Amino acid sequence: MPEHSTPSASRPRALPPGGLSRRGLLRAAFGAAALAPLAACSVPGARVHVPTGEAEIAQAVSGFWAGRKRSGKLDFVNYTQYIDIDPADQSRHPTLTAFTRESGIKVTYSELIDDSASWFGKIQPEFASGQGIGYDLMVVGGDSYLTKYIRLGHLAPLDHSRLPHFARYGGAAFKNSSFDPGNVYTVPWQSGMTGIGYDPAQVGRKITSWQDLLDPELRGRVGMWNDAVQMGNVALLAVGVDPETSTPADWRKAAAWLRRQRDAGMVRSYSTATYQSSLQRGDLAASLVYSGDVFQANQSGSNLEFVIPDEGGLLWTDNLCIPSSAAHPVDALTYMDYVYRPEVAARISETVQFVCPVPDAQRVVARDAAAATGKRHTVLDALSTSPLVFPTKSDEAKLRHLRVLDEEEEKQWNALFEPIYQA
Numbered sequence: 001m002p003e004h005s006t007p008s009a010s011r012p013r014a015l016p017p018g019g020l021s022r023r024g025l026l027r028a029a030f031g032a033a034a035l036a037p038l039a040a041c042s043v044p045g046a047r048v049h050v051p052t053g054e055a056e057i058a059q060a061v062s063g064f065w066a067g068r069k070r071s072g073k074l075d076f077v078n079y080t081q082y083i084d085i086d087p088a089d090q091s092r093h094p095t096l097t098a099f100t101r102e103s104g105i106k107v108t109y110s111e112l113i114d115d116s117a118s119w120f121g122k123i124q125p126e127f128a129s130g131q132g133i134g135y136d137l138m139v140v141g142g143d144s145y146l147t148k149y150i151r152l153g154h155l156a157p158l159d160h161s162r163l164p165h166f167a168r169y170g171g172a173a174f175k176n177s178s179f180d181p182g183n184v185y186t187v188p189w190q191s192g193m194t195g196i197g198y199d200p201a202q203v204g205r206k207i208t209s210w211q212d213l214l215d216p217e218l219r220g221r222v223g224m225w226n227d228a229v230q231m232g233n234v235a236l237l238a239v240g241v242d243p244e245t246s247t248p249a250d251w252r253k254a255a256a257w258l259r260r261q262r263d264a265g266m267v268r269s270y271s272t273a274t275y276q277s278s279l280q281r282g283d284l285a286a287s288l289v290y291s292g293d294v295f296q297a298n299q300s301g302s303n304l305e306f307v308i309p310d311e312g313g314l315l316w317t318d319n320l321c322i323p324s325s326a327a328h329p330v331d332a333l334t335y336m337d338y339v340y341r342p343e344v345a346a347r348i349s350e351t352v353q354f355v356c357p358v359p360d361a362q363r364v365v366a367r368d369a370a371a372a373t374g375k376r377h378t379v380l381d382a383l384s385t386s387p388l389v390f391p392t393k394s395d396e397a398k399l400r401h402l403r404v405l406d407e408e409e410e411k412q413w414n415a416l417f418e419p420i421y422q423a
Contacts (some may be wrong), residue, residue: 048153074331116145136326165340174357186319191355194314197289210238223275223287229418243403268422315399
């Protein structure tokens, strides 16, 4: 018997070419969050008072965790293929097995999340009716849906006294985000960067700026996304504005920059689904990209470059959080801290190959690379030295977080940015 179980309906599997893992779903998730009707958010459920200030937060933490103990069970829900796997048996996840062996906590692991919007719509009615959603731990993107969970009181405030490994090993870039200051409700699971990917052979020079995506030499060969969230945020960077502190006036400037790009015929396509394959085929010379897609493409034989433009790029995170209705929250918090051990974070990164929120995991991956042979050595060596997985300090200094929007701002934002790629 495995020491953790995965329901057969959601058992991890080898995906066929073109199949969607979390690497593929990320290209749709942000777009879905921006494009989905807000009807999903109107399911009955009153807002609650969100604690602010150290004293209020401390009181909320004490009130939630008082008297709670481990139960020996954990129900964990995630995206597809977004954790380490045993190459010989993709239904097994070695870090979960090791966690159960060490802690005695049996994990039921499910891969049922497709994107932020559909998952919110699925579980919000259960939250609103006061029922448990059946999970103690879930992965949620750092987008507007996460802020909705917080505002509606759906997430448990974290007891950081029980998260010593997060405190010690969590990277500074992954703490105190704009969507969850002080990591009151979340810790990062995996992360990534949004910047420019390009084919040096086609472009013929280095790309260094968002303004390069207005270069007439690239007319008709630039890829952008049908995604109001990401498009709006990178356009703010392009006009010299930090997205986190941007105003509606800044949004209008950013939208004008995108219209200028569109009207000049620069953009071949607005697509979150096809840009990676289009870059690899040579249909695009340059595109808005996720860093992980460039790493994956180059592992498959491409020779693409990823750049964080001089004006900055975006750092996004998918986050672990505990539903306020969790039946086994102490077990969930125990697992949260476990994945911040460098050895554990390294094992997960070696499969997922996104930006790792634990910088010290880099030395573990390098050690594993030195001990490996053949293809595994090649892949791990590339991982351990790649700034696409372990960003340098200079790269981190150029990264910004997405603008956090409330519901009224979200309407204004979408009204500005959606028509650009829907025209």
